[in-house]
Amino acid sequence: xxxxxxAGLLVGYGARAGNGCTSGHGVCGLGRRxxxxxxAVLVFxxxxxxxxxxxxxxxxxxxx
Amino acid sequence: xxxxxxxxxxxxxxxxxxxxxxxQPARVLGFLEFRDPALLLTMGxxxxxxxxxxxxxxxxxxxxxxxxxxxxxxxxxxxxxxxxAALFGLGWGLVGLCPGPALTALAGGDPLVGLFVAAMxxxxxxxxxxx
Numbered sequence: 001x002x003x004x005x006x007a008g009l010l011v012g013y014g015a016r017a018g019n020g021c022t023s024g025h026g027v028c029g030l031g032r033r034x035x036x037x038x039x040a041v042l043v044f045x046x047x048x049x050x051x052x053x054x055x056x057x058x059x060x061x062x063x064x
Numbered sequence: 065x066x067x068x069x070x071x072x073x074x075x076x077x078x079x080x081x082x083x084x085x086x087x088q089p090a091r092v093l094g095f096l097e098f099r100d101p102a103l104l105l106t107m108g109x110x111x112x113x114x115x116x117x118x119x120x121x122x123x124x125x126x127x128x129x130x131x132x133x134x135x136x137x138x139x140x141x142x143x144x145x146x147x148x149a150a151l152f153g154l155g156w157g158l159v160g161l162c163p164g165p166a167l168t169a170l171a172g173g174d175p176l177v178g179l180f181v182a183a184m185x186x187x188x189x190x191x192x193x194x195x
Contacts, residue, residue: 001176001179003158003159004159004176004179004180004183005179005180005183006155006158006183007154007155007156007158007159007161007180007183008155008159008161008166008179008180008181008182008183008184008186008187009155009183009184009186009187009190010151010152010154010155010158010187011152011155011156011161011162011163011166011180011184011187012155012163012183012184012185012186012187012188012189012190012191013148013151013187013188013190013191014148014149014150014151014152014153014154014155014187015148015152015162015163015184015187015188016148016187016188016191016192017144017145017147017148017151017152017191018144018145018146018147018148018149018150018151018152019136019145019148021152021162021163021164022107022156022162022163022164023077023162023163023164025149026107026110026111027107027110027111027114028114029136030111030114030115031111031113031114031115031117031118032114032118032135032136033115034136034139035139035141036136036138036139036140036141036145039141039145039146039149040145040146040148040149041149043146043149043150043153044149044150044152044153044156045153046153047149047150047151047152047153047154047157048096048153048154048156048157049096049097049098049157050153050154050157051096051153051154051155051156051157051158052093052096052097052157052158052160053096053097053098053157055154055157055158056093056157056158059158
């Protein structure tokens, strides 16, 4: 539950601060060949993989 | 924008997200853990459509269902963009949900999805207050 709340806060705040989300930067921004969107996509793909592979197992203590 | 058009476009987007598996956190986590590359095709397919389609659409003087285009104009990569994207990615990878699919998944009635969406709006409000 706490994990879901923390993740929601991060996604909401991050999407506003970063001016976009997976659809906005990923699908629309890349389609417009926007350098800002390419940078954002590379960053959130990296931190997303990091969170899923490292942070999540750490926080959940092995139980998924 | 015409409300009917907006509703139809929203429905189409939601159907696409649902069919592709984006609304299932387990699928998204599998993708981010590099176990299941299928969502790469989703993203690649969607981006291929916009890559090919947007230049054609933008050749028009104005959209079919609106009086003008609203397009982002900035091209500088600043700290705020990178920090925001990094935080967004962390949240996305922690539970496997991002804004569009989370709103779509609300229809499934899972209370955890509702909690996520509530927290997401709180995060947006927090950003608005901080300016």
